[in-house]
Amino acid sequence: MNKGNYKCPLTQALGVIGGKWKPLIIYQLEKSKKRFGEIDTNIPGISRKVLTTQLNELVEDKLVERTAYAETPPRVEYSLTEKGKELIPILRSIAKWGNYLVQ
Amino acid sequence: MNKGNYKCPLTQALGVIGGKWKPLIIYQLEKSKKRFGEIDTNIPGISRKVLTTQLNELVEDKLVERTAYAETPPRVEYSLTEKGKELIPILRSIAKWGNYLVQ
């Protein structure tokens, strides 16, 4: 049942920011662009494969921009797009609301 | 790895509202309390088992209140708590932000 793929904007949006690691990644990029390895070491517990996947999805959803430099060794930088930056205050309001859940 | 169970308030909150059906359930209860069967028929595609699970979690997280009446046949009503109602404008802002995702 429910073969149709329609999702309301809310469900879509929650899918985009709802991954286990995505909020953390977005927070990483809030203040400045960062390299892949930086994000990896700043988020304890995440594997590189998962980080890659999440970053790719964020790029595809236009929240994050990826810039690769043709150097050796390679350098890749990630930064928030305008759409991504718009999300920050919303995430803050969610976090504020969710504070009661944390002891 | 990552055995620790700490979650930031944001991750917690996203877990609470992030289920596939929870936003829809919350929207169902926005205007008025509703009975189990009402919610079930108003949300096409959801199974009663999943609806039960999601409602129980929402109750446990204090977003929804459950009231059972000792009648035959039984009647159970669900309504938003204050915490649940506080969430509505936040959900709206997320949906508004996520509109660009929908074609």
Place this chain on the structure above:
DNA sequence: CGGGATCCTTAAAGATACTG
């Protein structure tokens, strides 16, 4: 250095049947 490819584990979701 920043990935991709592959395989594995687990939690969420779904289908179905039964019950106080």
Place this chain on the structure above:
DNA sequence: CAGTATCTTTAAGGATCCCG
């Protein structure tokens, strides 16, 4: 009417190895 109980399916996440 409003659920449980069971079983099956799916998808997210994770571990590990390989590569330009």
